[in-house]
Amino acid sequence: MTSNAPPSGQTDYVTLVSCDGFEFKVQRSSAEIAEAIRRMLDPRTGFYEAIHNRCEFSDITGLVLEKVVEYLYYNEKNKDAKEVPDMEIPPEMTLEVLMAADFLNV
Amino acid sequence: MAVEVPGEIAMADVPSSPPAAVTVTAESVPALPSRKRTRHQPSARFNLTSSDDAPLFSSDDFNDASVDNYAPGRSKRQFLGPWWQHSSQTVPDDAPQPQPRGFGRNLDSGIFMGSDDTVSSEDSATSLPLPLDLRCAPRHYMSVTLSEPELRAVELIRYCLERGEERVDLSNYGIQSLSNGLLEPLHQLIKHPRHAGTDLPGPESYEVLVPALQLFLSGNSLRSIPREVWNFQSLTVLSLRNNELTELPPSIGRLHNLVELNVSGNRLRWLPWELLRLYGKNGKLRRLTTLPNPFVQGLKFTGTLQTIRQWHFPSTSDGLRDVLQSLQEDLASSTQDSAEAIQTAWLLKLHNLISAEVFREHISTSLPSEIPHLLRSIPSIRKEQPLLIAATPLSYFAFDGSPLPGFSPPSVTPENVELVPASLTLDMKQPPSHHPSSRAPSLLELTLRTLTTSSNFSNSVTLSTLRSYLPRTTSPAIIRTINLAFEVQENGGRNCSVCKRAYAIPRAEWIEYWHFVPDGAAKAASGEMFVPHLRRVCSFGCAKEGRGAEDVEVGER
Numbered sequence: 001m002t003s004n005a006p007p008s009g010q011t012d013y014v015t016l017v018s019c020d021g022f023e024f025k026v027q028r029s030s031a032e033i034a035e036a037i038r039r040m041l042d043p044r045t046g047f048y049e050a051i052h053n054r055c056e057f058s059d060i061t062g063l064v065l066e067k068v069v070e071y072l073y074y075n076e077k078n079k080d081a082k083e084v085p086d087m088e089i090p091p092e093m094t095l096e097v098l099m100a101a102d103f104l105n106v
Numbered sequence: 107m108a109v110e111v112p113g114e115i116a117m118a119d120v121p122s123s124p125p126a127a128v129t130v131t132a133e134s135v136p137a138l139p140s141r142k143r144t145r146h147q148p149s150a151r152f153n154l155t156s157s158d159d160a161p162l163f164s165s166d167d168f169n170d171a172s173v174d175n176y177a178p179g180r181s182k183r184q185f186l187g188p189w190w191q192h193s194s195q196t197v198p199d200d201a202p203q204p205q206p207r208g209f210g211r212n213l214d215s216g217i218f219m220g221s222d223d224t225v226s227s228e229d230s231a232t233s234l235p236l237p238l239d240l241r242c243a244p245r246h247y248m249s250v251t252l253s254e255p256e257l258r259a260v261e262l263i264r265y266c267l268e269r270g271e272e273r274v275d276l277s278n279y280g281i282q283s284l285s286n287g288l289l290e291p292l293h294q295l296i297k298h299p300r301h302a303g304t305d306l307p308g309p310e311s312y313e314v315l316v317p318a319l320q321l322f323l324s325g326n327s328l329r330s331i332p333r334e335v336w337n338f339q340s341l342t343v344l345s346l347r348n349n350e351l352t353e354l355p356p357s358i359g360r361l362h363n364l365v366e367l368n369v370s371g372n373r374l375r376w377l378p379w380e381l382l383r384l385y386g387k388n389g390k391l392r393r394l395t396t397l398p399n400p401f402v403q404g405l406k407f408t409g410t411l412q413t414i415r416q417w418h419f420p421s422t423s424d425g426l427r428d429v430l431q432s433l434q435e436d437l438a439s440s441t442q443d444s445a446e447a448i449q450t451a452w453l454l455k456l457h458n459l460i461s462a463e464v465f466r467e468h469i470s471t472s473l474p475s476e477i478p479h480l481l482r483s484i485p486s487i488r489k490e491q492p493l494l495i496a497a498t499p500l501s502y503f504a505f506d507g508s509p510l511p512g513f514s515p516p517s518v519t520p521e522n523v524e525l526v527p528a529s530l531t532l533d534m535k536q537p538p539s540h541h542p543s544s545r546a547p548s549l550l551e552l553t554l555r556t557l558t559t560s561s562n563f564s565n566s567v568t569l570s571t572l573r574s575y576l577p578r579t580t581s582p583a584i585i586r587t588i589n590l591a592f593e594v595q596e597n598g599g600r601n602c603s604v605c606k607r608a609y610a611i612p613r614a615e616w617i618e619y620w621h622f623v624p625d626g627a628a629k630a631a632s633g634e635m636f637v638p639h640l641r642r643v644c645s646f647g648c649a650k651e652g653r654g655a656e657d658v659e660v661g662e663r
Contacts, residue, residue, distance in 0.1 A: 078546040091560040101549040
């Protein structure tokens, strides 16, 4: 598959790209927990992201996006759990993660 | 012989002091005539009550003990410079002339302060620079300027602390806001024992000295209650009457020794659900005064409840049976969904619950044939257990605390709306399908928890510093949620009513109408028949759990 040819249909994994070029390959079901990513990847919209299964975030750094991805899997993992442990967020990152969470509606 | 005579003299003069050994030496050893003089010269300055013996031998513990010291008018030879410059006449004239060293003592040795006549040391011991009031004041309110009513409140609190007074009456002080630091000293209150005489304590004197604190804050203009109040575990009476409170924080559920609570005359629309913990068998609350308050109502009262605004409860089982029967007839005859029908249905449910409570009690303890005769009084049932009558449908919130489309949560009910309809069947409205009903907190919630908990540990994480870190383009939603999280923190935090975890942003809420009259009076005003309690949960998953069973157990922490 070359980069010019758009992939046909949806893949199981999508790529999230940070502003400094880090790429995260994330399971689609987990990524779609974030409201904003779900809308970006909705095939009915015909967005670039939906066609290429690739979301680029120009405001989120790699460090923060890693935390976001960690959260997406944490949420997926604890979907049916009764006792959900808190996910650790380093205090120095909280404000950036807060902005990212607001941006991604998660 | 020579020793005995001066000893007698000394005994006669100053009985407490030891025999003046010096005098003995001076008289018995005439070879040292200087000895007498050295002794007598200082004795004018420091009296014989000093417990230190005067030096007797040259080997006594003195720095420069030498026979030279005992000769009057002679000083020790002093040398300056290295030894090779020394000759008898080489001391230069401009060199500082050494003062002849007398045989004196430093009077202010620090050990026997006040035993001599010196006054300077006594001065420094008694007059400390700070006035007493300032030294006693806790550091919390030393730095802030207090208003006149607050200063009077500080005065009263200090008075109560000193007297061991359990009743802290701050009513009608005109206080507009109370700081945490102002009330904090009350934690140290110790009840004084009732019997403080010199007789032996009788058996009645052995009592618990943990204070049963009574705090009266009525008649002020308080808009919020300082967090510190919810930390007074020993609080038994709390009066918040006639203030301007719009909401009671859930932390009030922590006051599990509370016996009497008065919240009348405020602007409360509902009570926190956590207050239920203090009712009934789980708590100690025996008096609860809620009216008047602009509570939301689950139904529109009609008939006698509208005009007389009172409802009389039957006091016997026969009376209860009659009321049940007449209510059933009324329900059958009234048109469906009319105001009368709704009211009758609510009353019917209330009386059904009461009778179920009565009979459950008796089926377990006695034979079925005895039930009609052994029924306990109905008021005591109503006193012991709060009864859940109705609840509003659930309202869900998005991750940032804004209501999801299609829901109108009760907490945003406008002030002029009194009716928030509830249903007896406790049905629920499902959240939109694409919101999974999991218990995992949102990422925003997680970061807010981190923020507020780190503000507990570090003084540098405050609302204002956080605001300064945020860029100007920050969306107002973020600022609103941060403000909310810190406000919740300031009020003592809140815990999910289902999973008991601390949270900042509720994801669902509803109002439950409970019937509870703590004193079990035979009649109840219509306003206190069904009191609204706002219940909040931290996640969609918890919302599902909380509505599962109809008889919701009142959670204990």
